[in-house]
Amino acid sequence: MEQPTQRLVDDYVYDTSKVLGQGAVGLVYEGWKKGDENNVIAIKKQNFTLLIEHLGQKNYQQYIRREATIMKQVQNENIVHIYQIKLTKESFYIMMEYCNQGNLRQKLQKYPEKRIPEKEAVQIFKQIMNGYKAIFDASAIHRDLKPENILFKDNVVKIADFGLSKIINKNAALDIYTTNKGTPFYRPPQLLNDQHSVPVEYPQKIDIWSLGVLFYEMLVGKRPWLEVENCSSYLDEIENHDVGFPVHIPISKQTKDLILCMLTIDEKYRYSFEECMDHPFFKEETLEEKSQQEKQQ
Template sequence: MSEDWKKKKIDNFVILNKILGKGTYGTVYLGYMDTGQNQVRIAVKTVPMDSVKQSPQILNLIKRESTILKAVEHPNIVRLYNANRTQNYIYIFLEFCPDGDLRKFMLSKKEKHLSELEAIIFLKHIVEGFKELFQKKIIHRDIKPENILLSNGIAKIADFGFARVMEVEMDEPGKFSRNGTPIYMSPQILRGQPFSAKCDVWSLGIMFYEMLYGRTPWQAESQIQLEQLILNKPLKFPTKPVRSQKVKELVAMMLQIEEKDRLNWQQIFENQVIKMNEDMVRQNMNEIMKEDPMTKSMSLNKIYLDQYKVVGYLHTKIEDYREDSKNDLDGLKQMFDEENPDLILSQYQKEMKRRESFQKFYTYYLYERNVAFFINYTQLRIIKLQTFGDITLVKEQFLQLIFMLARNQLLHLDKINSALNSNKHDQFDQELWGRFIVSKDCSRLLTTIKNDILIIKEVFIQVREKCPQFQQFFDKIENVKDFLGQYKQIISKAIETLKAASTNSLGKDIYSGIYYLKICLNPYDFFKQVDFDFNAFYEETENANLDELLNLI
């Protein structure tokens, strides 16, 4: 396309001269689709016909991608709306994913890798997409971070140019062309041998390893060297960052060199790592219903904490995402009749500014919420230590400590809840804040905070009933400042008691408990940035050895 064009209209699609990215054989532009009821932002892949004439294979790839994407519809697969061809271009109208690709997300991390929890969440999204592909007998053949797009916390499989429908059974090897990206190719594709749908299991295993460690397990300067390394250099897992045994076992089973030894897709779908949350919660709930009220409330708190210890980018629900996608822009009702594309681009820029501001608000209050849940995590750590006899605080001191931690959590969450229900904000632009508090982003955040409060309040009530004298003591404190003074005194006293009783022979759990209590004294002195990576913090601390914890204390 020439440089000076501003807007093109094809059927019910509008293409704007706003480049989103460039691929191997085309350019991706911003666009909009008129559904008849609303306007949906889309991505438009454009391929010059000159390129197609020079390389007829490109047309075959485009046809194959369009055919396959028309056959699938799943929240974890990028959606195809339509494809069109003019004299000069081929246009592919695709779902817009505003948050870039998985590679970009990984590079945004300080250590260039994800926490184990984040990696598993993405893995689950991708596996859900592969369930749909498996049913349709489709293999992808080019799974890599660049081909996993992100949209509001949802990972989506993209770029089906090398995909094909299997004419044989999915686990039955066939002779197919050698397509894909070498570093992610299975050994069978590298060697030009017949392969099955397990080629995608290998590619996903390589990418999962990369999410966990920030690099692929084998690195080479040529395809021949890569093949030799895979065949002759056993798979190894770095000692840092520390990863769970079940995750390493899954990766190892996905990266078996011979297909007969490698997991198939049915085994992936049923793997413990993929299914563990729902199975564990179901099992735990059955046990919890037999417990007394106080133990039950603390157990429910633990289950809730295990799932929502850190809430952030990856906790968007697919149902919420679908609802947002129905009408993702306001104020563009006349867009398709608008003759001034500059105005449309201006509206897009305003929307991006609004999105950036909303993300700023959202990030700030998620940060505040995650600080509160760090206190909750510390409380549960102390309960666990006391229950198993690792620490022996006298009953009154123990209950007083739990009471004060629970109360401080509620103060944090009540403050957030109050702010999100207020029409005014002292720190943020008033107009943008007014739009934010009526948005779905704010509604989702409020729902999270209210659920947090319900869970934590139940624990607080149960502790209060066990020790009413603490509530009477608390009622005498006239303001938050006085409470925090008493709170710090009680925390400091507990730290000194635990330090005096601790010995190296007790293991590291007691020292991590002391470390967490020290942070609880002044959490904002430790969690200084609103973009603080809580997942990485928990992972690093939980996997620290005894000497490292002693240095922290």
């Protein structure tokens, strides 16, 4: 028997008293498929009225198409799995797997100085990059990679929230509409300006910058630059202060070098995804793992 707080959407039920998360245009609830109450899932409900207020009449329709299309296409073990997408007259629902260990921001809060030891951070980052490979292979960009959108389920990383994602032509420049696109402190310098639209020659490198900031934050406990009040001032911080690593935090040379390659201001020289995966950081880890496997045999 359904409870007063339970709502039905097709074959799924969600409980309005069990909120898992909240965004600007909706909530994520605990839910389940009818007849399978023990198998908990997450149901994201986004209200059309709020979407229109937040994004505008034209952009909200693009938002829905993007998130629905890309989340169906981009799937691997490190991407949040989608069970069903449903549109009603008033709302947009996404039925997806429930990540029972929260997000990376919450994880960071549990560590001294809000930073993760390098060995563990590397393993998390490798899973993030494995998930990102599915995004890259689908010729897409995420555009909102930040700790809040990196979830954990049974110690496995899951990339979430594709509301700002976009299918691109990898070999062509792209005009990016900058207003309210992505979290400012994870945006690359090219998108930290007052223009409404800017040409980006290497659109996929937008995400590489965000991933570099995210990896640095995992290791150091804070982002590479001072967090100032507006995008223009933050851009000044980036352009006038090199990325530095605190001397008291043990971080390997290969890890530092990879992060610096990902946080190169000039997008022409910033690493691409392929160059990241070709970096000795990943090669050395692979060799180390192979050596450990051989010892276990």
